[in-house]
Amino acid sequence: QSALTQPPSASGSPGQSVTISCTGTSSDVGRFNYVSWYQQYPGQAPKLVIYEVTKRPSGVPARFSGSKSGNTASLTVSGLQAEDEAVYYCNSYAASNNLRVFGGGTKLTVL
């Protein structure tokens, strides 16, 4: 099972919006609404920011939103703030072998 495809980097200025894509296949992202997104700062554990494609856990700012179209899921961060600078990973359930598969990660830079 191949990793999901994410752009290695993304950037935006404070206050702008940035969208990070996560491309899979019809066996994972395209088939199930079990896509989640994680934010990771250096030296820390990942933190859940979006689950089941569009849902936000309690405590995650409404600036974070998720969507999906076909085999591609997306994470949008609106009204960028300096604290949003981190690496973001997507994850999906994959039917074959009951896998969970991660994307390669996208480093978000706030300019």
Add this chain to the structure above:
Amino acid sequence: QVQLQESGPGLVKPSGTLSLTCGVSGASISSSYWWTWVRQPPGKGLEWIGEIYHSGIINYNPSLKSRVTISIDKSKNQFSLKLSSVTAADTAVYFCARESLESYFDYWGRGTLVTVSS
């Protein structure tokens, strides 16, 4: 508050077996969640290793399946990872996490660095 804590040796010799335990507090390991291991080589991305449910159902990453064993100890509210025949490529920070039935990881341990070196 759910907390997970990894423990185990930080150094393993090549061809040896990596053994880690994840202690769970604030939640019962017999509740309706999967208990998962994820690793992250230095400077690289996340890799899902495998998961276990309290009923004994286990799923492994096919790329590691021949070398991985995940087990659960309900009496101690903990679960464990064993990875055999390790090489330098297995050097990574190993995280344990709780996974919902909808396949998202909502609580994570802080992670523990395991280095494979002689």
